[in-house]
Amino acid sequence: MKQNRYERLQKYLAHCGFGSRRECDKMIAQGLVMVNGHVITDMGIKIDPESDYVSCDGKKINKHNTKSVYIILNKPKGCLSTRNDPQKRDTIYDLLPKHYRNVSHVGRLDFNTEGLILFTNDGDLAHFLTKPRSSIQKVYEVKVKGRPTPEKIKKLSKGIPLGKNITLPIVITFMKDTQTNSWFRVELREGKNRQIRKMFEIIQNPVLKLKRISLGPLNLKNLSVGQWRLLNPKEIKSLKDLVIKEKSNIL
Template identity: 45%
Template sequence: MLEIRLQKFLAHAGIASRRKAEEMIKQGRVAVNNVIVENMGVTVSSNDVVTVDGVPVITEEKKVYIMLNKPVGFVSTSKDQFGRPTVIDLVKDVEMRIYPVGRLDYDTSGLILLTNDGDFTYRLTHPKHEINKVYEAVISGFPKDNEIKRFEAGLKIEDYQTSPAKFLVLDKQGVNTLVRITIHEGKNRQVRKMCEAIGHKVLTLKRIQIGPIALGNLPEGKWRHLSDNEIKTLY
C-alpha cells in the first residue's frame, strides 16, 4: 500500500468515518508504531502498526486487478535501477501497492496486467497453466510456408525448445508483413528470437490478448480495472 493519511487509513479499515477518525486522532486515541498521534498530517503504509485505544487495526488489503496498455519505453517492474519510467508510473492514482503480472519488454507495447493478488499472478504466470498470449508484430520480409511451419512446430532458441505456437499472416505492408503470433510461454524476448530464428526481424511488437482478456480499444498509456467477469474468466 502507498502512504495515505492516517484518517483515510482508519476509514478504509472500517474503524470510523473519516471525520470521526479525525476526532479520534485529536483525542489522542490513535497511535502509529506506539507513538500517539494528535495531528492530521501523518501518513501511514502497510509497514506501520496502527492502534486505536491500544487495539491494533487489522486491515485486509482490497484486491486490485488492472489492465494497462503499455507504451514502448516503459519497463515492466515496480522500480528500475537505471531510473527508467516503469508501468507503475502510469497508474500512480491507485492507492494500493500493485505489481506487474509477468513482463513486457522495454521496446514492446500492449496489454499488461497489474495486481496485488499473489494467487492470481501465480495462475497466470506458472507454465503449467499454459495461458495463451497473443501478439501482433510487423516483421521484415515475407515469411514462407516452410518457415511458418517451423515456427508453429517449435524452435530451438539458445538453450531451450519452444512449445508449438500459432503464426498467422494478416497483411503485407510494403516490404514487411503484419502477423499475429500466439504463444503460452514467456521467455525473455521469445517472440523476437523466434522470428529471427526463421529469418525475419521484428520491427514492432504489441501484445493484444492474455487468455480471454483482449486489449480492445484501450488507449496507449491508459488503464482500467478488470470487470468481475473478466477476473473470473482468468481464474
C-alpha cells in the same frame, strides 16, 4: 494449533498485495519486514496469519482487510516493466495512480514491446499465471522485416530449438504485408524471455514492432496506449475460471 494454519512469510506478503514472491523475498532480505516486533531476514520462516503481528516498511498487514484489485494497462513502447529504475526511466507504474502502485504486474513486456499487461494484488492468481507450467494463451500482433516464406512460418509453428529447449507449437496467422514488411498474429502458451523476437531472428526476419493484444480472456478493446482500467466482475470471473481449469489440467 494446527500446522496448516502456518504460511510462509513471503507467500503471505504476496497474498496481501506487497508484490510477487520474488519481490517479497527482496523486502525480507532488506530487513523491511517485522513479525511480532522483530526484524525477519530468514526466508524459510512461517507465520500464523491469525495471531502473528506482521508489518512491512512500518505498515501493519492484515490479509482480511486487503481488497483484491485487478487492472489492465495498455503499455506503451519505451517503458520498463518494473517498479523502480535506477536510471530514472519511465516505468509502467508511472502510468498508474499512486493508490494503485502497491499492486504487482503479472509477467512483463520488454522495453520495446507494447500492449496488455495485468496488475493485481491477488497473490494466488499472480503466482499461478507466472508459473512455467501455466499455459494461459497470449496473443500478439507482430510486424517483421521482409516477407517470411511459408516454409519459415511452418518451421516456427512446429517449434524450434531456443536455448536448451524446443519451443512449444504456436499458431501464426498472416495478416498483411507491404513490399518490405509483414504482419502476423501469433498465439502461444509459453512466455520465454524475448521469445517471439528470438524466433523471428532465427529465420532472419527480425521483429520491428510487437504488441500483446490479449491474455487469456482479457483484451485491449477500447483501451488506448498508456491507458489503464479496472477489470469488471465478468472479466475477473472469467480469469479465475480459466485459472481453475488450467490447474485441473495440470493436476
